[in-house]
Amino acid sequence: MPSPSASHPWLAALKVYAHPRVVGMLFLGFSAGLPLLLVLGTLSFWLSEAGIARATIGHLSWVGLAYGFKFLWSPLVDRLPLPLLTARLGRRRAWLLLSQVCIALALLGMANTDPVVNLTHTVFFALAVAFASATQDIALDAYRIEAVETEKQGAMAASYQAGYRIAMITAGAGALWIAASVDPSEAHYDFRPWQVAYSVMAALMAVGILTTLIIREPEREVPRETGLRETHARDKAAALGLSGGLLTAAAWFYGAVLSPFIDFIERYKWQAVLMLALIAVYRISDVVMGVMSNPFYQEMGFTKDEVATVSKVYGVVMTIAGAALGGLLTMRLGVMRTLFLGAVLSAATNLLFVWLAGRGHDMGALVFTVSADNLSAGIASSAFVAYLSGLVNQAYSATQYALFTSVMLLLPKFIAGFSGEFVDAYGWANFFTGTALVGVPVLLLIWLVARSRPAAEGAQRP
Numbered sequence: 001m002p003s004p005s006a007s008h009p010w011l012a013a014l015k016v017y018a019h020p021r022v023v024g025m026l027f028l029g030f031s032a033g034l035p036l037l038l039v040l041g042t043l044s045f046w047l048s049e050a051g052i053a054r055a056t057i058g059h060l061s062w063v064g065l066a067y068g069f070k071f072l073w074s075p076l077v078d079r080l081p082l083p084l085l086t087a088r089l090g091r092r093r094a095w096l097l098l099s100q101v102c103i104a105l106a107l108l109g110m111a112n113t114d115p116v117v118n119l120t121h122t123v124f125f126a127l128a129v130a131f132a133s134a135t136q137d138i139a140l141d142a143y144r145i146e147a148v149e150t151e152k153q154g155a156m157a158a159s160y161q162a163g164y165r166i167a168m169i170t171a172g173a174g175a176l177w178i179a180a181s182v183d184p185s186e187a188h189y190d191f192r193p194w195q196v197a198y199s200v201m202a203a204l205m206a207v208g209i210l211t212t213l214i215i216r217e218p219e220r221e222v223p224r225e226t227g228l229r230e231t232h233a234r235d236k237a238a239a240l241g242l243s244g245g246l247l248t249a250a251a252w253f254y255g256a257v258l259s260p261f262i263d264f265i266e267r268y269k270w271q272a273v274l275m276l277a278l279i280a281v282y283r284i285s286d287v288v289m290g291v292m293s294n295p296f297y298q299e300m301g302f303t304k305d306e307v308a309t310v311s312k313v314y315g316v317v318m319t320i321a322g323a324a325l326g327g328l329l330t331m332r333l334g335v336m337r338t339l340f341l342g343a344v345l346s347a348a349t350n351l352l353f354v355w356l357a358g359r360g361h362d363m364g365a366l367v368f369t370v371s372a373d374n375l376s377a378g379i380a381s382s383a384f385v386a387y388l389s390g391l392v393n394q395a396y397s398a399t400q401y402a403l404f405t406s407v408m409l410l411l412p413k414f415i416a417g418f419s420g421e422f423v424d425a426y427g428w429a430n431f432f433t434g435t436a437l438v439g440v441p442v443l444l445l446i447w448l449v450a451r452s453r454p455a456a457e458g459a460q461r462p
Contacts, residue, residue, distance in 0.1 A: 021147045024215045025156050028096075029163025030170075031208020032140055035103050035133035037171040038110070038201055039063050039126045045176065045294040045307070046194050050116050054295055058420025060123060061291040061413065066130035068409035070138055074402035075257045077138040090217025092146070095139035097212045102132035104205035111198035114191040136208075138402050146218040161323065169316050173308035175201055180304040260396035260403065267393065271452050275391065278445040279407045282339075282384055285347045285439035286377055287412035289432065292419045296353070296428060301361035310366050315374040322378020329379065335386050336450040342380025343446060347439030349373045353432040384408075 037043075040061065047057050077095050081087075085094035109125035144156050178200055179193035265272050297307045329338040352369040359365045388404045415438075423431045 019148070021215065022156055022159050024211055025144060025147075025159040026163040027207050027211040028140055028143075028215075029160035030167040031100060031163075031205060031211065032133070032137055032160070033164035033167030034171050034201065034204060034208075035107070035129050035136075037168055038107065038175065038198065039130050039133075041290065041294050042172055042175045043110075043126060044291065045298060045304070046179075047115055048295040048298045050114075050189050050191075052115060052119065054292075054420035054423055056119075056420065057295060058291060058423075059417050060126070061419070062417045063123070063126045063130050064409065064416075065413045066127065067134045067137070068406045068413050070134040071399065071403040071406040073135070074138045074399045075260075077135060078142060078399055089212075092139055092143040093212050093215065093217050096136060096143065097209065099132045099136035099139060100205055100208045100212060103129055103136065104202045104209070106132060107198055107202035107205065111195050111202060114195075116189070116191070137405075141401050143218060161320075165316050165320055169313055170204065171201060172311070172316070173313045176304040176308035180308070183304075257399075260393075260399040263393050263396055264391075264400060264403075268391075271449070274445065274449050274452060276407055278442070278449050279388070279404055280411045281438075281442050281445065282343065283346075283380070283408055284412040284415070284442065285343075285350055285435050286380070287409070288416045288419055288438065289350050289353070289435040291416040292423060292431065293353075295420075296357070297366075299428075300356070302366065306363065306366070310363070311370050314367065315370045318371050318374040319378040319381075322375040322380075323382040325375075326379035326382025330383055330386050335383060335390065336446060338379070338383035339387055340443065340446045340450075342376065342383045343439060343442045345376030346380045347436045347442070349376045350432050350436040350439075354429045357428040357432065 040063070043063075044057050044061070047060065048054075081091060082094045082098060085098060088094075089097060106125050106128035110122060110129065113121040113125060115122040140160075144160065148156055175197040178197040181193075182196050183190055183193040268275060293311070294307065297311065302310075326338060326342065329341065333341075349369075349372045352372055356362070356365050356369045388401065391404065392400045419431065422434065426434075
């Protein structure tokens with residue numbers, strides 16, 4: 001007699017979501033998603049309400065460059081043991097716990113610093129949050145890849161995304177709601193509501209800390225390819241006369257730091273330049289526009305409650321829907337065609353903000369604009385993650401993925417730092433039109449990569 005699982009394969013497949021490590025990834029995803037908006041979108045709303053100049057708010061978005069440079073210290077997170085913690089918890093959990101505790105402490109620092117009184121201290125603690133959060137991302141990506149076998153990776157990614165999006169609602173809408181609930185007047189700036197909101201966010205990092213203490217360390221096996229590269233590096237260093245600790249350090253540096261980059265260049269050769277260029281600019285329209293979105297809402301007269309309801313809740317739900325649609329389109333159309341569609345929609349929907357700027361405080365227009373923008377962002381993100389995953393070599397997954405996500409953020413974040421000055425000089429309508437236009441070169445790069453790439457199986461040209 002066939003078992004219920006054999007008769008209902010979908011039920012059997014759903015059991016993967018009851019796997020302890022898949023369940024744990026939901027809470028770790030929450031821990032990863034919580035800090036992001038607290039040093040970007042939510043912080044920009046706080047600073048705007050506090051009367052900080054738009055140009056300064058734009059410059060402070062460079063705090064997010066910590067995520068763009070995380071590839072620089074990813075080899076350390078990948079290989080370096082931490083005193084006491086690694087022996088007790090293992091390498092991945094040790095780095096996770098250290099970064100999570102640092103995030104919580106830095107958020108408390110932000111909560112107890114009024115940017116009107118001492119903006120420098122606010123920036124310092126925001127940088128600490130971003131750096132610790134980027135470190136958590138490196139360790140978490142490595143844990144996710146190593147914790148389960150290949151067939152469970154899809155479930156791990158889905159669980160992570162769910163937790164991450166819940167955290168974004170919490171850090172966006174939740175923080176704004178908390179601040180609004182204790183704010184005596186929307187007409188005048190008050191530091192205390194933001195102090196309470198950020199203190200609550202710091203306490204919520206306990207979700208990730210407790211999860212890290214409960215989960216088991218993955219049983220990591222060093223891939224044979226990595227071992228061979230380090231052996232060759234050791235032989236070459238010895239031939240140059242190095243010995244002892246110097247020899248070990250040179251071999252480690254080659255295997256941990258250089259090999260992931262050498263591997264990527266060796267596999268894709270000159271096409272690697274095109275691929276890195278595409279990665280560097282694919283999200284440029286969204287990232288540059290996103291820095292000024294909250295100051296824009298505030299200047300249009302939308303309250304914290306209105307922004308929280310529409311942008312931070314409904315918008316995130318539409319992003320999740322867009323991601324699901326992007327996954328289906330990727331399966332039906334291929335990665336590259338969906339990547340092309342996502343780029344078109346991301347740039348085009350920025351023009352809706354030009355329309356919204358002309359209407360002012362119009363809740364219906366806000367709902368429509370945010371819905372379309374987040375739906376397109378979800379489609380683009382889903383296709384982009386699929387594209388990046390196809391480029392990674394499993395032997396160097398943590399460092400290479402950190403490299404790709406760093407390249408993805410560096411140029412957009414740098415340009416976004418000047419967004420406030422651009423708005424001051426040319427106005428909101430020209431700013432949003434400009435963010436749409438910078439997405440046009442992305443389409444050409446996708447076309448060139450699709451024509452020349454040797455990998456990304458199953459992808460089709462746009």
